[in-house]
Amino acid sequence: MIDLNIRTQRLSLRPFSQTDAPRVRELCGAWAVARTLTRVPFPYPPGLAEEWIASHEGERAEGRCFPFAVTLHNRLIGCVDLFEGPQHRQFTLGYWIGVSYWGFGYATEAARAALGFGFGWLGLAAIGAWHFEENEASGRVLGKLGFVETERGPRPCLARKSDVPGIGLELTRDSWRAKQV
Numbered sequence: 001m002i003d004l005n006i007r008t009q010r011l012s013l014r015p016f017s018q019t020d021a022p023r024v025r026e027l028c029g030a031w032a033v034a035r036t037l038t039r040v041p042f043p044y045p046p047g048l049a050e051e052w053i054a055s056h057e058g059e060r061a062e063g064r065c066f067p068f069a070v071t072l073h074n075r076l077i078g079c080v081d082l083f084e085g086p087q088h089r090q091f092t093l094g095y096w097i098g099v100s101y102w103g104f105g106y107a108t109e110a111a112r113a114a115l116g117f118g119f120g121w122l123g124l125a126a127i128g129a130w131h132f133e134e135n136e137a138s139g140r141v142l143g144k145l146g147f148v149e150t151e152r153g154p155r156p157c158l159a160r161k162s163d164v165p166g167i168g169l170e171l172t173r174d175s176w177r178a179k180q181v
Helices: 018-028 048-061 106-121 136-145 173-180
Strands: 012-014 065-072 075-084 091-097 126-132 148-157 162-172
Touching: 012 106, 018 048, 018 075, 048 065, 065 106, 075 106, 091 106, 106 126, 106 136, 106 173, 126 136, 126 148, 136 162, 162 173
Parallel strands: 091 126
Antiparallel strands: 012 065, 065 075, 075 091, 126 162, 148 162
């Protein structure tokens, strides 16, 4: 059985519950967060967080998506997930952290834990990631984790209602293991 509760030095990762919905709405409802993500609308509509959280159990059961609530001292500060990418080619790492928690290394710490889950529990051979070109902070997070650039091109941004220049990256299990030593 897969353990969906992960501890890091400072954070806990766990499945979302419906009680997290107001906090998800609050954190994702910030323009500074929504504008960095492909699949989050702005403004963040009522009921969307509840609907999104309700979809998690089925997606996990189908092995398509593994979202984790990122918590600090039992307070939700963000999300990290591994989800099946386009054409089921490979899993993709995604994450967001609430604005007031930026700059403390939480995204890197949570993403590192999710990669351990993906390469360990799920046995993935490689994991992809994307960030918008202008989102240099996300690029630094992925660089610290060992991701290497594989492509550039437009990515949709629901909040901006347009495509935005993006950078695609990949991390192989072998490269990840080499960084763990």
